[in-house]
Amino acid sequence: MSALRGSELGSLADPAELSAALDVRREPPLRLLRFLRDMLRIRIIEEVVAEWVERGLARAPCHLGIGQEAVAVGVSAHLEPRDRVFGGHRSHAHYLALGGDVYGLLAEILGRHDGVSRGMGGSMHLVDRAVGFHGSVPLVGATIPIAVGAGLAAKMDGEGAVAVSYFGDGASEEGVLHESLNLAATFGIPVLFVCENNLYSSHLDIAQRQPSDRVARFGEAHRIPSVSIDGNDVLAVARAAQPLIARARAGEGAALIEAVTYRHRGHVGPKEDVDVGLRRSLDELAAWKRRDPIRRLADAMLAANLMTPAAFAAHERAQRSEIAALAQRAEAAPYPPQSALLDYVFAGAAR
Amino acid sequence: MSALRGSELGSLADPAELSAALDVRREPPLRLLRFLRDMLRIRIIEEVVAEWVERGLARAPCHLGIGQEAVAVGVSAHLEPRDRVFGGHRSHAHYLALGGDVYGLLAEILGRHDGVSRGMGGSMHLVDRAVGFHGSVPLVGATIPIAVGAGLAAKMDGEGAVAVSYFGDGASEEGVLHESLNLAATFGIPVLFVCENNLYSSHLDIAQRQPSDRVARFGEAHRIPSVSIDGNDVLAVARAAQPLIARARAGEGAALIEAVTYRHRGHVGPKEDVDVGLRRSLDELAAWKRRDPIRRLADAMLAANLMTPAAFAAHERAQRSEIAALAQRAEAAPYPPQSALLDYVFAGAAR
Amino acid sequence: MSEPRSTSYGDAIRQGFEYLMSTNPKVFAIGQGLWSPWYVGSSMTDLDRKFGRERVIDTPVSELACTAAAIGASLCGYRPIVVHPRMDFMLLAVDPIVNQAAKWSHMLGGRVAPALTVRAIVNRGGEQGAQHSQSLHAWFAHVPGLRVVMPSTARDARDLLIASVLCDDPVLYIDDRWLYERSEPLPEVRERDLRSEGCARRRLGGDITLVGAGYSAYLCEQAAEQLAGLGVDCEVIDARVINPLDEATILESCSRTRALCVVDGGWRPAGFASEVLAIVAEQLGPSALRAAPLRITLPSAPAPTSRALEQSYYPTAETVVRAVAKQLGVGVAA
Amino acid sequence: MSEPRSTSYGDAIRQGFEYLMSTNPKVFAIGQGLWSPWYVGSSMTDLDRKFGRERVIDTPVSELACTAAAIGASLCGYRPIVVHPRMDFMLLAVDPIVNQAAKWSHMLGGRVAPALTVRAIVNRGGEQGAQHSQSLHAWFAHVPGLRVVMPSTARDARDLLIASVLCDDPVLYIDDRWLYERSEPLPEVRERDLRSEGCARRRLGGDITLVGAGYSAYLCEQAAEQLAGLGVDCEVIDARVINPLDEATILESCSRTRALCVVDGGWRPAGFASEVLAIVAEQLGPSALRAAPLRITLPSAPAPTSRALEQSYYPTAETVVRAVAKQLGVGVAA
Numbered sequence A, B: 001m002s003a004l005r006g007s008e009l010g011s012l013a014d015p016a017e018l019s020a021a022l023d024v025r026r027e028p029p030l031r032l033l034r035f036l037r038d039m040l041r042i043r044i045i046e047e048v049v050a051e052w053v054e055r056g057l058a059r060a061p062c063h064l065g066i067g068q069e070a071v072a073v074g075v076s077a078h079l080e081p082r083d084r085v086f087g088g089h090r091s092h093a094h095y096l097a098l099g100g101d102v103y104g105l106l107a108e109i110l111g112r113h114d115g116v117s118r119g120m121g122g123s124m125h126l127v128d129r130a131v132g133f134h135g136s137v138p139l140v141g142a143t144i145p146i147a148v149g150a151g152l153a154a155k156m157d158g159e160g161a162v163a164v165s166y167f168g169d170g171a172s173e174e175g176v177l178h179e180s181l182n183l184a185a186t187f188g189i190p191v192l193f194v195c196e197n198n199l200y201s202s203h204l205d206i207a208q209r210q211p212s213d214r215v216a217r218f219g220e221a222h223r224i225p226s227v228s229i230d231g232n233d234v235l236a237v238a239r240a241a242q243p244l245i246a247r248a249r250a251g252e253g254a255a256l257i258e259a260v261t262y263r264h265r266g267h268v269g270p271k272e273d274v275d276v277g278l279r280r281s282l283d284e285l286a287a288w289k290r291r292d293p294i295r296r297l298a299d300a301m302l303a304a305n306l307m308t309p310a311a312f313a314a315h316e317r318a319q320r321s322e323i324a325a326l327a328q329r330a331e332a333a334p335y336p337p338q339s340a341l342l343d344y345v346f347a348g349a350a351r
Numbered sequence C, D: 001m002s003e004p005r006s007t008s009y010g011d012a013i014r015q016g017f018e019y020l021m022s023t024n025p026k027v028f029a030i031g032q033g034l035w036s037p038w039y040v041g042s043s044m045t046d047l048d049r050k051f052g053r054e055r056v057i058d059t060p061v062s063e064l065a066c067t068a069a070a071i072g073a074s075l076c077g078y079r080p081i082v083v084h085p086r087m088d089f090m091l092l093a094v095d096p097i098v099n100q101a102a103k104w105s106h107m108l109g110g111r112v113a114p115a116l117t118v119r120a121i122v123n124r125g126g127e128q129g130a131q132h133s134q135s136l137h138a139w140f141a142h143v144p145g146l147r148v149v150m151p152s153t154a155r156d157a158r159d160l161l162i163a164s165v166l167c168d169d170p171v172l173y174i175d176d177r178w179l180y181e182r183s184e185p186l187p188e189v190r191e192r193d194l195r196s197e198g199c200a201r202r203r204l205g206g207d208i209t210l211v212g213a214g215y216s217a218y219l220c221e222q223a224a225e226q227l228a229g230l231g232v233d234c235e236v237i238d239a240r241v242i243n244p245l246d247e248a249t250i251l252e253s254c255s256r257t258r259a260l261c262v263v264d265g266g267w268r269p270a271g272f273a274s275e276v277l278a279i280v281a282e283q284l285g286p287s288a289l290r291a292a293p294l295r296i297t298l299p300s301a302p303a304p305t306s307r308a309l310e311q312s313y314y315p316t317a318e319t320v321v322r323a324v325a326k327q328l329g330v331g332v333a334a
């Protein structure tokens, strides 16, 4: 019914391109270190989750964003706890990049009462308003208009907070994206739409689902500033997000970032799902792995002598063991009590 | 919350412009006569309906398209009975322009069993497959994806039929338009999207509802050929529709026409509803009446000596009395029997 | 002392909005037609002038996004009221209501609940037809996590609106255009906790319990008056909040009258009336009633347009009177 | 003679598609995941290879437009099957199903009816949570103009799919992933007229009537077996088509057994179980049953994720056995 069409994203969607180390010359070293640390933390945590799934410890569907870490880390560089961030089914990184609680996330993924959602949500239903994470739920596209409403509230508050909606290229096929873009544009709502275009929705390549691979065209059609960028370049993401978030804070309304990226794992779970779409194959996957956002930043920092290989290795080891300890603690945490089944149906339980 | 913004449609949406008589020099006279006759017929019929509403004879909500006749007449010039046309709440013209049955429509509007929908639908629910009118229903946007499906069927049939979806600028705010455009674009479906942009949705000016008054941008975003034209120029409509319908028949897929127009009457019923939106006022209405599609064609034909004033007047009188006779017959027609309430819930009643 | 002035149901809704918006800066209204003089009848006239178009927001034709946006605002401390001028069109927004709002608190471990009110107007008759007529209250009564309110009196129209908006849970508030002219003198507003609002006994009686919600409760009251003339002493229960339903009041009444007729402006299968019959059967057991319980509902057909058919489609007080009289073996003039 | 080969419910669905698509060129399938090896379990494996991707169409994530497009195709002579891999996501398509398809014939005076089949898969458990678990069959049973089919056996999974697609009305066909491994030998396909399909008596018994639909009917059968061991002789009624419901079979059974338990995988208020209780109360009158009828349903909460809670959330055969034994005063080991 459909055939591969020419890419409008060009090199942004071509794994053979843009795999060089980043240009870090003009960036403050501390910032680079923070980006590296945050991306690495997210990667390691999701690797732990992948292992949990393989071992049968995590039973809820887990959608891993391994390979996509730069998007949330770059955007979150400009966010504050008073902002209102919403995600979807693949939102571990969206939460963690805000400085989210690692143990709370891990416990949640195992369905334990210590989790950020008290074990009622699992991987796909996260909330932690202390860091500005207002909720992720797995129904595709669901939180896009909810984020717009949170932005409307920010506008009414008049204090410069912004809302952020993370969604995927698949979600851009739900009509509600367009209703949301129109509301945001018409009412001048401070909301940043962040589309992680990883070129796939489940098993289908975007070429099988849309006449163009460039999602930013929808922001343009609704007359909000829209950019398509390399989502595997954390510096490019941060650079793109900064002025758009600043504008929104200043009362100048919504914007859209399309961050082109790729997931290393399959749609759900730890496997790699090769050969499911038109293009996704071992070759494509291997090419995209060369465009790994963490490696590109680390290589640049090593080349610029901002850290030594040994220091990097030590840092990684430290993070791994810290996370392993939290994971172990989560594995031992209690499940929600039976009363939880009815306690949270309505408001009123302790918040 | 919103303010008047600059118009992207420019003169197309400016009633001070484009009110001159049409340029009819290169058009076959018979075609002009047919356009004039068809537009006039629709106008007269809707005036009868307006009167019925005022007299309390027609009780169902009637949405009149007086002032918008050129759109359906221009598009229908290229349609065939095997095509599949769908409309909405304001669809008398969409049906009549296909050569629809005047008595059947009038009887339907009065809720009589002789009506095109056997008196079960009234003004807002019409069907007559003999002329290619596959259905109009009043839930805004509802028939857009249904038309896409009818187009998909035409594609599967492979015989060159096309689907047509009429909808308004208000309907372009329903997400389903975008889902429909994407499906049509992705699957190469022969469907013509015809947006009658009359600049209002009920009481609201498009400037209060969208960041731009140009609806064709949505077709463009979904990468289908899209044009914005003067919807009060029947020749311009016919000229725009011809190649787009031809392409669709030839298997080249969907297209969108935005026909900018204006309704002389209020959103519903015979009144004029001035002062309900940002702009709609007696002045605006008066200006748009100068851009009347029937007058512009008639003036041009008179100026070009294609008819005399007397012949035109006689033609109009003849149409009026013919329609009056049909209206009288409809007024005397029977209501559906009580059994109709349950007879049509499921298929199986005689078709 | 002068006669207390009577307030109509439509105006009472407007007063509810007025009270909420004057006393609580976090309350706002959003929906189609809110700047229109005719869209929602008398129920919101001039609110945009009084409170400004930033707090009374008319919207594009985007039911889904507008409803979900209200959820988002509610998560950030606001108390939005989303207005759907017709419940039929609200079906485009079932996802935010049922999949999001109703589940939000539960699926996120009670960390936050969306305190939004969705106002759905039942607007039928007038030859508007099948897509302009539905009352799907039973659907929403089926869904855990949603409170569903159906006022039948002017006072409830005002006070239950206020209670809905002040409630921390998502509430579906359903009002009916056929009630807009129903009037009564209104006392001062008293803020109520929606969680403790249940059925109201509109009339005491011993022969049969009539149960209804919204406009159907009004039909029950009218029918009860006519039935009194035939010597049938009806008890009338106005359900008011159909989810969670105050079963106790209905059960108590039925165990006394030992007869039941539920009037319901929705369809029959798996409807509100079915639920009431089920509760009574399940809780009171066999032999609790003297006669088979009755359901008076719409016929199993979409709404017709033609007036001739509309007239037989919608139950009236007379429909109720006839059915009850027949069930109880009382004579009624044909 | 060799043992007849057993076919699973999931495979039976696939066979239904295969039969339809091989015998009727107007049949096509459209929905998300139809080219995926895992999306809809075993129920459509390789159909795209066999019949081509023009007839087995995988789609963008656009539930509303895809469902409505199927209506459009059906109006032009096709027999589409729209596949919703989860009923939860189908809520985005309630408008085309309920406002359009179910009303189309009626509001257009019977001139044309949309002969489409909407296939909704109930897919729950596995810690998927509240948005990946719903069975809202009661909603659709409430709506006139829609036929609602819930097969519980492999044979019905195949033959009712075929009957649904061949039927001239819009049909909602609901299958349940928890039944995909249930197997039985299948006879040759016999085309049936859906309009004459009603309840099936899966087991004859005199002590109590158990009623269920879909997976719940299977639970009834399992419970009946266990109850037989306790000396309770259950009659099991599989509803199969819940709208319009074959009331006669249920009434006949209840009037014989004089006891009723409805098992329902949906929520309680205004649910399918409510409807069955209401019909029995209304039609059979007081004292028809020996004991109060039972409804076994989900608790009034969204589906939890954590396995510990999932286990207590969903009723099992044991839940049924315990409830029935208690109601009939039969001892059962704790």
Ligand SMILES: Cc1ncc(C[n+]2csc(CCOP(=O)(O)OP(=O)(O)O)c2C)c(N)n1
Pocket: A089, A090, A138, A139, A140, A141, A167, A168, A169, A170, A171, A172, A198, A200, A201, A202, A267, D032, D061, D089, D092
């Ligand atoms: C409304 C709805 N439809 C379908 C699904 C099934 N589904 C889950 S994730 C997914 C893919 C979404 O793709 P995209 O938005 O690109 O996000 P990604 O998985 O690539 O991160 C789909 C179709 C769903 N969860 N919700």
Ligand SMILES: Cc1ncc(C[n+]2csc(CCOP(=O)(O)OP(=O)(O)O)c2C)c(N)n1
Pocket: B089, B090, B138, B139, B140, B141, B167, B168, B169, B170, B171, B172, B198, B200, B201, B202, B267, C032, C061, C063, C089, C092
């Ligand atoms: C889903 C839905 N929402 C709202 C309405 C109420 N309504 C009826 S017509 C209309 C205006 C539509 O405007 P437009 O599409 O521009 O068509 P026009 O009336 O201008 O011809 C609205 C909002 C409806 N019928 N359906």
Ligand SMILES: [Mg+2]
Pocket: A168, A169, A170, A196, A197, A198, A199, A200, A201, A202
């Ligand atoms: Mg994606």
Ligand SMILES: [Mg+2]
Pocket: B168, B169, B170, B196, B197, B198, B199, B200, B201, B202
């Ligand atoms: Mg318009």
